Amino acid sequence: MNGPNLNLLGRREPDIYGQTSFDDYLPKLQAAYPDVQIDYFQSNHEGALIDKLQEVGFSYDGIILNAGAYTHTSVALHDCIRGIKTPVIEVHISNVHQREDFRHHSYLSPACKGVICGFGLDSYRLAVEALCNG
Numbered sequence: 001m002n003g004p005n006l007n008l009l010g011r012r013e014p015d016i017y018g019q020t021s022f023d024d025y026l027p028k029l030q031a032a033y034p035d036v037q038i039d040y041f042q043s044n045h046e047g048a049l050i051d052k053l054q055e056v057g058f059s060y061d062g063i064i065l066n067a068g069a070y071t072h073t074s075v076a077l078h079d080c081i082r083g084i085k086t087p088v089i090e091v092h093i094s095n096v097h098q099r100e101d102f103r104h105h106s107y108l109s110p111a112c113k114g115v116i117c118g119f120g121l122d123s124y125r126l127a128v129e130a131l132c133n134g
Contacts, residue, residue, distance in 0.1 A: 002042040003049055003068035009093075009121075016094050018120050025121045033128055046070055050080045057084025062131035064124055066091045071106045081111035089127040092117035 002022060005012060010021035022042070030038050041052050049067065056063065057080075065088050070077055081088050088111070095118030096103040109115050114130060116123045 001065045003070050004044040053080045057086045060086045063088045064127040071108050078107045078111045087113040090115045091123045091127050
């Protein structure tokens with residue numbers, strides 16, 4: 001699940017986020033895990049992310065969430081993650097701790113099972129690995 005502006009991957013600040021769109025990356029991720037159903041959702045709207053988390057948060061085995069800038073602002077997403085049963089892994093493409101100070105704090109991390117950041121799109125694969133291996 002991706003949040004705001006991540007629909008622009010491949011075009012937005014490629015020096016930070018790379019040159020591959022998530023639509024191009026997703027089939028590769030799915031092919032690497034043929035026995036795992038990997039669904040995808042992206043929204044630029046906080047409420048839509050919350051609605052989706054609530055929709056799948058009691059039936060999926062795991063959720064990988066890159067909430068983008070909402071990571072640093074959203075108590076509502078934090079509360080939602082706390083309210084669902086499915087474990088959530090927070091993911092970031094860049095190493096947020098090497099960036100602006102405001103990106104160093106996550107409202108989501110305390111509610112998530114774990115955090116992976118700084119490995120480009122491979123951060124998503126690492127999150128799938130973490131969910132598959134418990």
